[in-house]
Amino acid sequence: MEVHSGKVVQLSGPRGVCCDCSQFQLCLPLDLGEADIRRLEALMQRQRRLARGTVLYRSGDRFRALYVVRTGSLKTFTLSRDGEAQITGFHMAAEMVGLDAVSIGTHPCEAVALESSTVCEIPFDDLENLSRELPGLQRQLLRLMSREIFHDHEMLQALTRRSAEERLAIVLMNFSRRFARRGLSATRFRLPMSRNDLSNYLGLAPETLSRLFRRFQEQGWLEGRGKEVVLLRPDAIQEMAN
Amino acid sequence: MEVHSGKVVQLSGPRGVCCDCSQFQLCLPLDLGEADIRRLEALMQRQRRLARGTVLYRSGDRFRALYVVRTGSLKTFTLSRDGEAQITGFHMAAEMVGLDAVSIGTHPCEAVALESSTVCEIPFDDLENLSRELPGLQRQLLRLMSREIFHDHEMLQALTRRSAEERLAIVLMNFSRRFARRGLSATRFRLPMSRNDLSNYLGLAPETLSRLFRRFQEQGWLEGRGKEVVLLRPDAIQEMAN
DNA sequence: CGATGGTTTGACTTACCTCAAGAACAGTGG
């Protein structure tokens, strides 16, 4: 699962923030020369600030760029014919958004900031051109997409074969891993999304999710007030997630 | 959804069968010179025959090649810790298998022939190298992966927000479209997989699926004996699938 | 022919959803 290996490429952007790639998955496993770094850097100059609730792109928008979350977090969701939303993913710092649009040229889902966030815009045409010259970059791009597929398959498995409480355990451990990857605590973190969003993502009613949180607390597995969560028995939760 | 446009590249393989690309999604939208066609062709020479039930690759196998289904059909599925299978997809002629392995270098799922089938093997390293020189090929590769993500998201939506009968309607129309795309009848076809596999894919108990088929027949929407299916009211089924 | 595995049917159970009503919370403005 972890593709984070190899030399870390440190990029410093124009304002010294945008292109600090120590977290950004697209650069990480690359081993580029100074000149190549500059070129990749050039693609990532454009940065956008998003207030909570801001739409990054809408379903149906023309696909022009991929985005890397720099700070904060986003959710992506599809809207069915009758306006029902289905959340397809949450995207935290260092993660990429928009990969599902490459195929059809328009965004099949909508991306919205869950909190005040910043994202880095990468024009796709330019990225594609550059990746033609940098084999490592090309491979990494494919890897990211493949990883997305892999994740979706895990999610499919979870949503069909697992009980509600198993799903909660799975998603909790998933977040735990993603926070840990960024050097944050694996047992004490803040879920950036509402209970509603989370229940939607898990294919459950909000009421069911609420009851599950209570049950987990009664069992002494976690403590949570609001969005803050402390995992007291990560081993037990992991066991449940299997 | 349909990326099938542009000039059709006709390739004739060594035995005159392997590389007839009129159906193969990787070549379709390309506009290549004679020399390039030969090179792409060269990647696809290796063909494998699979008897029903034959394993193409196992979960955990080192990832070396992608496969294109030439005839017959395959299923792919993941195995959870405790041996439970979750079918992630059915793959018919002209469709590609193995894309989810690019990320981690090993196959995360297992591929098995549903009937006597043939597949075309494409060594991934070679494909990657060639795609560096042929921009159209590179883009098409990304597109295929993105389409897979798109499909998975649709599936996620179906499995969480839709009732059992809606799911059946969705999958029936999906197959209908895929058969039609290959020039076969959209209303009269043979489902290559067992009821068990189909129910697993839809996240339902086999019994539930059986009852659904009966209900659809009672309503005069379809007729089916065994794996043969005739859609009598595709409009109604489409309506249900929404 | 019986043996094997897939499929159907019926009776019963249950995990989760729905509905409805409070409770906690987050802004907003006084």
Place this chain on the structure above:
DNA sequence: CCACTGTTCTTGAGGTAAGTCAAACCATCG
């Protein structure tokens, strides 16, 4: 700092879609 309003979250009661279990049925196929 406190009302006030709207929103999100929790809790309870009751219903139902789909799962489970068990048995009968039906195809292949040696």
